[in-house]
Amino acid sequence: MTGKIVEIRHIAKSYRRGGQIVPVLSDLSFDIPEGEFVALMGPSGSGKSTLLNLIAGIDKPDSGELRVAGLDITTLSEADLADWRATHIGFIFQFYNLMPVLTAFENIELPMLLTRLSRRQRRERVGLALDMVGLTDRMDHYPSELSGGQQQRVAIARAIISDPLLIVADEPTGDLDRVSAADILNLLDRLNREMGKTIVMVTHDQRAAEHARLVRHLDKGELTDGEPSSKTL
Amino acid sequence: MYFAKLVLRNTLRHKLRTGLTVLGLFVAILAFGLLRTVVEAWFAGAESASTTRLITRNSISLVFSLPIAYQDRIRQIGGVTRVSHANWFGGIYVSEKNFFPQFAVDAKSYLDLYPEYLIPPEQLKAFLLDRKGCTVGRKLADIHGFKIGDVVQLRGTIFPGTWEFVVRAVYDGAEAATDTSQFLFHWDYLNETLKQTVPRRANTVGVYVVGIEQSNQAAEIGREIDRTFRNSLAETLTETEKAFQLGFVAMTEAIVIAIEVVSFLVIFIIMAVMANTMAMTARERLAEYATMKALGFGPIRVVSLILGESLVIALAGATAGVLATFPVAEWFAAKMGTLFPVFNVSQQTVTMQIVAAVTVGAVAALLPSYRAATVRIVDGLRNIG
Numbered sequence: 001m002t003g004k005i006v007e008i009r010h011i012a013k014s015y016r017r018g019g020q021i022v023p024v025l026s027d028l029s030f031d032i033p034e035g036e037f038v039a040l041m042g043p044s045g046s047g048k049s050t051l052l053n054l055i056a057g058i059d060k061p062d063s064g065e066l067r068v069a070g071l072d073i074t075t076l077s078e079a080d081l082a083d084w085r086a087t088h089i090g091f092i093f094q095f096y097n098l099m100p101v102l103t104a105f106e107n108i109e110l111p112m113l114l115t116r117l118s119r120r121q122r123r124e125r126v127g128l129a130l131d132m133v134g135l136t137d138r139m140d141h142y143p144s145e146l147s148g149g150q151q152q153r154v155a156i157a158r159a160i161i162s163d164p165l166l167i168v169a170d171e172p173t174g175d176l177d178r179v180s181a182a183d184i185l186n187l188l189d190r191l192n193r194e195m196g197k198t199i200v201m202v203t204h205d206q207r208a209a210e211h212a213r214l215v216r217h218l219d220k221g222e223l224t225d226g227e228p229s230s231k232t233l
Numbered sequence: 234m235y236f237a238k239l240v241l242r243n244t245l246r247h248k249l250r251t252g253l254t255v256l257g258l259f260v261a262i263l264a265f266g267l268l269r270t271v272v273e274a275w276f277a278g279a280e281s282a283s284t285t286r287l288i289t290r291n292s293i294s295l296v297f298s299l300p301i302a303y304q305d306r307i308r309q310i311g312g313v314t315r316v317s318h319a320n321w322f323g324g325i326y327v328s329e330k331n332f333f334p335q336f337a338v339d340a341k342s343y344l345d346l347y348p349e350y351l352i353p354p355e356q357l358k359a360f361l362l363d364r365k366g367c368t369v370g371r372k373l374a375d376i377h378g379f380k381i382g383d384v385v386q387l388r389g390t391i392f393p394g395t396w397e398f399v400v401r402a403v404y405d406g407a408e409a410a411t412d413t414s415q416f417l418f419h420w421d422y423l424n425e426t427l428k429q430t431v432p433r434r435a436n437t438v439g440v441y442v443v444g445i446e447q448s449n450q451a452a453e454i455g456r457e458i459d460r461t462f463r464n465s466l467a468e469t470l471t472e473t474e475k476a477f478q479l480g481f482v483a484m485t486e487a488i489v490i491a492i493e494v495v496s497f498l499v500i501f502i503i504m505a506v507m508a509n510t511m512a513m514t515a516r517e518r519l520a521e522y523a524t525m526k527a528l529g530f531g532p533i534r535v536v537s538l539i540l541g542e543s544l545v546i547a548l549a550g551a552t553a554g555v556l557a558t559f560p561v562a563e564w565f566a567a568k569m570g571t572l573f574p575v576f577n578v579s580q581q582t583v584t585m586q587i588v589a590a591v592t593v594g595a596v597a598a599l600l601p602s603y604r605a606a607t608v609r610i611v612d613g614l615r616n617i618g
Contacts, residue, residue: 058527058610079531086529093614097524101242106235111528113235158528 005166005198006032006055011064013050013221024050025061025221032214037192037199039212047221048202049170055200056168057085069165086114090159090197094171096151098143098158104150105130105139108157115162129157133187149180156187160197167191169201173208185211236534240541247514251546254510258550258593259557261503262586266558267565268496269582275489277575279478281410284448286346288477289441289458292470295321298437299467301424306461307441312454315444317342320420320437324387324396326377332572333373335387335416337423340368346444349407356381356402364422366401370413374403376570385416392423394430412574443471500589507597511543515601522605523613532606539605540598547594555586 013025024047032038032055040048053059054066057073066074068088076084091097098107108129112122130136133153143151152172159167169188173181189211191197201212209215217224244251273280289307291297301318308316322335340361344350352360352368359381360366369379379385383400398418406413420438427435445454455471462469472480482489515522522535558578566576605613 053611056527058614082526082529082531084529085527091524091527093524097520097614099239099521099524101239101246106238109235110525114529 003034004031005034005036005069006200007065007067008055009065011054011061011066013047013054013059013061023221025054028064028221028223030216030223032198032200035192035196035198036214037188037212038201039209039215040200040202040218041204041209041215042218046218048218051218052168052170052200052202055166056089056091057081086111087162088165090162090164090167092152092155092159092167092169092172094174096143096148096155096175098151098154100143103140103142104135104146104154107143107154108161111158111162125161126157129161132160133157147180148176149183152176152180152184153187156184156191160191160195165198167197167199169199171203172201173203173205181205181208236537236541240538240545243518243538244542244545250510254507254546255550255553257503257506258547258590259553261499262551262554262590263557263561264499265496265589266554266578266582266586267562268492268499269585270558270562270576270578271573272489272492272496273579273582274573274576275482275485277410277573278412279475279482281408281412281575282474282478284451284473284475285445286474287443287445287451287455287458287471288474289443289469289471290439290477292459292468295439297467298434298439299441299469301436301438303441303462303469307443307458310454310457310461312445312447312450313443314446315342315346317346317442318420318438318440319343319442320423320439321391322387322389322418322423323391324389326385326387331377332570333414333416334574335418337420338417339420340417343417343442346442349411350404351407352402352404360401363399363401364419365397365399367398367416367418368402368404369400369417370415371403371405372413372574373416374400379403392427392434394426409577410575414574500593504593504596507543507547507593508600510546511539511597511601514542515539515605519605519608519613523608523610527610527614535605536602539602540595543598544591544594547590547597551587551590554590555583558582558586
């Protein structure tokens with residue numbers, strides 16, 4: 001281990017829109033140290049979500065090298081990439097992306113179905129995760145019976161249940177009120193500080209970014225700075 | 234178990250939509266089952282025909298009769314075990330709508346050739362002893378309420394006049410496919426009357442029923458019978474009972490084909506409806522499938538969710554449809570009277586209903602499954618409402 005959990009080298013990514021090729025990221029290189037809490041900021045269309053998707057292995061770059069924990073994930077097949085995501089990445093989405101027909105407990109248990117854990121072991125781990133996000137009393141509730149903040153906490157529990165190396169969060173507070181957003185950010189803070197989880201978070205919100213220890217700004221597919229956040233300073 | 238739960242809960246997510254789709258499938262599978270039963274009923278006579286019975290008729294047409302004198306000559310042909318005969322009577326019971334087949338038969342030999350007609354010994358004896366006696370099938374007796382001792386009047390059409398019969402026996406079928414809608418009476422009664430009223434029509438029969446030792450001799454014996462009467466005043470055409478029955482089906486083949494086409498059209502239509510339902514369902518859940526794929530679930534798991542849901546809906550409709558087919562077919566048969574002598578929902582029909590439902594479920598899930606399996610995760614995640 002180099003101490004860098006993510007190593008990005010000369011990454012380029014473009015999309016085809018209406019017959020035109022639109023470059024989103026071009027020749028981007030940077031590293032994310034292990035145990036870091038990084039906020040990616042930038043205006044709409046700057047490529048921050050695209051970069052997050054590439055790091056999470058749900059999209060592939062046109063060129064370049066992207067190593068996560070030493071493995072170049074750009075060389076993996078779709079099936080291998082799916083297996084890799086299941087064990088290495090925890091996802092937190094802006095709109096929570098919970099299964100509406102599953103209870104909070106079952107939603108958190110979902111990624112565990114890809115493991116060889118017994119039902120009892122799964123229940124124990126879900127119980128711990130629920131405890132960590134403070135939703136033990138809501139475990140039998142369906143997403144529609146939970147507030148936005150509570151749903152995002154369920155999503156965070158789902159993201160950490162398989163003990164991933166890296167947590168990627170795409171606008172995790174974008175759909176929340178101020179109080180709920182602060183709750184979620186504090187929870188992410190705890191995950192980073194107490195559990196040592198590396199977190200990469202895309203956000204528009206300066207207040208959210210202040211919770212990160214490192215803020216990187218993207219504009220037109222290029223990094224514009226690497227200043228530490230004010231809070232860390 | 235977890236996935237089964239997910240499939241079931243997804244199925245019940247839009248209760249109205251699922252309910253209407255299940256209802257559609259129920260109606261389609263029921264209609265399919267009934268139409269298949271009608272087609273089978275059409276062929277029932279041929280299907281239940283014996284392989285050791287031949288039918289000999291006038292080679293020109295069934296309308297023309299054969300001399301009674303042929304009976305002994307047919308009996309002398311090698312391989313023939315029994316010979317009987319029957320005349321189509323075509324009488325009307327009260328009104329034309331009460332149609333049922335009536336045959337003037339040589340009772341003893343005829344019933345020997347049709348062991349599937351089960352008659353209690355004392356009733357058989359009474360029937361054989363009474364020249365004006367008749368035996369009716371159980372189904373016919375039930376429809377018209379015929380009881381032993383009842384006098385039944387038929388108005389003749391082919392054989393004019395009013396004919397009176399006394400019900401002496403009621404026969405049951407040895408098998409479910411046995412026709413119990415017939416009315417059999419003594420040819421002697423018909424013949425003696427004709428001798429007095431229309432002498433030129435006396436001593437003739439409509440068809441000969443020929444019993445043979447072995448079914449593999451049918452073609453040879455048939456040729457021999459026809460050769461015997463070649464160049465006579467009434468040449469014969471002999472065929473197996475099945476071929477004889479199929480000849481009647483062939484006359485109405487266009488109707489049978491139309492019914493068969495409609496039965497499959499019903500399935501095709503519900504397949505289109507179901508495919509639309511599943512396409513809508515999968516489109517709405519694209520973000521969920523993308524989320525599952527992001528979490529590490531492979532395309533097969535996603536496809537199994539869609540296919541599972543489609544099959545659950547299809548089988549729910551099919552189960553209700555199959556269960557309803559039996560009472561509805563019974564009701565339908567009662568309404569049809571003796572038009573279909575045998576109208577039973579067969580095991581084959583039930584199997585076809587289930588296969589049709591599974592096919593509908595699987596085909597309906599094809600396109601949505603392909604879309605969900607191949608959609609890029611980032612594209613799927615953009616489908617958040």
